[in-house]
Amino acid sequence: MLCPGPRPRNAAATRTAILDAARERFAAESYDDVGMRDIARDVGVDAALISRYFGSKDDLFLAALDSCGDGSALMSGEKADFGRRVAHEIVFEPKKAEKLKGMSIMLRSIGSAKASEMVQNTCTQRFFGPLEDWLAGPDATVRARVLAGFLMGMSVSRELGGGSFDLEPAECERMRDRLAPILQDLIDG
Amino acid sequence: MLCPGPRPRNAAATRTAILDAARERFAAESYDDVGMRDIARDVGVDAALISRYFGSKDDLFLAALDSCGDGSALMSGEKADFGRRVAHEIVFEPKKAEKLKGMSIMLRSIGSAKASEMVQNTCTQRFFGPLEDWLAGPDATVRARVLAGFLMGMSVSRELGGGSFDLEPAECERMRDRLAPILQDLIDG
DNA sequence: GACGCTTGTCAACAGGCGTTGACAAAGCCA
DNA sequence: TGGCTTTGTCAACGCCTGTTGACAAGCGTC
Numbered sequence: 001m002l003c004p005g006p007r008p009r010n011a012a013a014t015r016t017a018i019l020d021a022a023r024e025r026f027a028a029e030s031y032d033d034v035g036m037r038d039i040a041r042d043v044g045v046d047a048a049l050i051s052r053y054f055g056s057k058d059d060l061f062l063a064a065l066d067s068c069g070d071g072s073a074l075m076s077g078e079k080a081d082f083g084r085r086v087a088h089e090i091v092f093e094p095k096k097a098e099k100l101k102g103m104s105i106m107l108r109s110i111g112s113a114k115a116s117e118m119v120q121n122t123c124t125q126r127f128f129g130p131l132e133d134w135l136a137g138p139d140a141t142v143r144a145r146v147l148a149g150f151l152m153g154m155s156v157s158r159e160l161g162g163g164s165f166d167l168e169p170a171e172c173e174r175m176r177d178r179l180a181p182i183l184q185d186l187i188d189g
Numbered sequence: 190m191l192c193p194g195p196r197p198r199n200a201a202a203t204r205t206a207i208l209d210a211a212r213e214r215f216a217a218e219s220y221d222d223v224g225m226r227d228i229a230r231d232v233g234v235d236a237a238l239i240s241r242y243f244g245s246k247d248d249l250f251l252a253a254l255d256s257c258g259d260g261s262a263l264m265s266g267e268k269a270d271f272g273r274r275v276a277h278e279i280v281f282e283p284k285k286a287e288k289l290k291g292m293s294i295m296l297r298s299i300g301s302a303k304a305s306e307m308v309q310n311t312c313t314q315r316f317f318g319p320l321e322d323w324l325a326g327p328d329a330t331v332r333a334r335v336l337a338g339f340l341m342g343m344s345v346s347r348e349l350g351g352g353s354f355d356l357e358p359a360e361c362e363r364m365r366d367r368l369a370p371i372l373q374d375l376i377d378g
Numbered sequence: 379g380a381c382g383c384t385t386g387t388c389a390a391c392a393g394g395c396g397t398t399g400a401c402a403a404a405g406c407c408a
Numbered sequence: 409t410g411g412c413t414t415t416g417t418c419a420a421c422g423c424c425t426g427t428t429g430a431c432a433a434g435c436g437t438c
Contacts, residue, residue: 007415007416009403009404009405009414009415009416010415011414011415011416014415014416029300029302030219030221030300030301030302032219032221032222032301033221033300033301033302033303035394035395035396036395036396036397037394037395037396045416045417046416046417046418047396047397048397048398048399048416048417048418049415049416049417051396051397051398052415052416056396056397057395057396057397106349107300107345108300109300110300110345110348110349111218111219111222111296111297111298111299111300111301112219112221112222112300113218113219113222114222119349120348120349120350123349123350124349124350128349128350139360139363139364142356142360142364145346145347145350146343146346146364146368148342148346148349149339149342149343149344149345149346149347150338150339150342151342152342152345152346152349153337153338153339153340153341153342153343153345153346154335154338154342155338156296156299156338156341156342156345157334157335157337157338157341157342158334158338159299159309160295160299160308160309160312160313160317160337160341161309161312161313161317161334167331171328171331174328175328175331175335178374179335182371185367196385196386198384198385198386198433198434198435199385200384200385200386203385203386224424224425224426225425225426225427226424226425226426234386234387235386235387235388236426236427237386237387237388237427237428237429238385238386238387240426240427240428241385241386245426245427246425246426246427
């Protein structure tokens with residue numbers, strides 16, 4: 001919603017507006033495909049202002065990634081219920097993935113040479129690490145990796161298939177019931 | 190291995206050399222990060238020649254993707270053995286993934302706006318489709334998607350973790366034995 | 379040898395990128 | 409009112425990209 005006329009002078013509001021726009025953009029397109037001018041247009045501001053507020057594009061990308069929090073939303077709730085919950089919410093209702101926006105950003109840009117290092121570091125610190133701690137037990141590291149890989153793989157698979165699985169409800173339930181114990185087994189160790 | 194002096198005049202050899210170099214590059218870097226001049230330097234040729242032989246960068250990318258064949262290498266061998274074989278080879282010995290170079294190329298560039306459509310089409314036709322036919326049985330479509338997603342997710346997870354799982358042999362075996370029946374269950378329907 | 383086709387090189391173009399520094403306008407304070 | 413800082417805009421820079429057309433050299437054929 002761009003309003004005509006000059007933008008009101010409010011540095012704090014403008015800064016967070018830029019950050020919000022960047023988060024949305026980077027979750028939808030790769031680091032390389034997102035231009036400073038694109039984000040600026042979303043906010044209704046000149047691209048030069050972004051450089052002034054955030055420094056470089058890298059800094060803005062990191063700030064956007066940071067603003068998504070860690071993966072703790074994924075690990076909230078009952079551990080015993082995890083398999084079923086994740087199988088349902090993440091795999092078959094990706095629209096609820098708002099809480100996983102950070103994962104979307106990482107997945108979008110993991111292929112980009114300019115962003116991959118930032119993505120790797122962030123992923124290790126805020127996703128793999130907490131997940132590993134949460135899982136605990138034997139082989140926690142590799143179980144965390146496999147679990148995270150599964151979630152990301154479903155996301156990629158959905159993307160490659162054209163945006164959704166297009167499942168009928170009955171099919172969805174069958175698949176959920178099949179996947180839930182698999183995931184739960186990885187949780188329980 | 191670049192030799193000094195002018196390149197011998199051999200159109201066919203030069204063409205396949207370009208195609209080979211492109212395949213390697215696109216398997217290691219994203220569409221956006223691979224430049225025509227990079228590939229040209231690998232071959233020891235001028236970038237303009239690539240345009241002449243293959244048309245546009247898109248055409249070269251598609252040719253590289255095409256030259257990888259379909260996923261039939263993945264689906265060769267005994268079906269009853271699939272779970273254990275894949276769990277071992279793909280998940281824990283990624284160096285053997287030569288036969289899955291096409292998958293690497295797709296994964297690298299799925300995030301790029303310029304390449305995503307080409308990747309999606311190729312993936313559906315040469316990976317999801319054959320896999321679905323091979324699996325057959327009830328819910329074949331979604332089983333194929335989940336299975337493919339799992340394989341890709343392991344690849345992404347390895348990438349994000351810094352290139353390898355760094356597992357000890359014993360750990361590797363435990364994980365293989367745990368994953369094999371999961372994969373096999375998706376195969377058998 | 380001279381022609382003509384093929385194979386490869388070179389320089390340049392147009393377009394896009396992130397970033398910078400100069401400038402304008404708004405608001406605050408004396 | 410006159411200055412000063414903050415907030416935002418604008419034009420431009422240097423760099424890199426894919427692609428093009430002109431040019432050079434190799435090679436077979438007459």
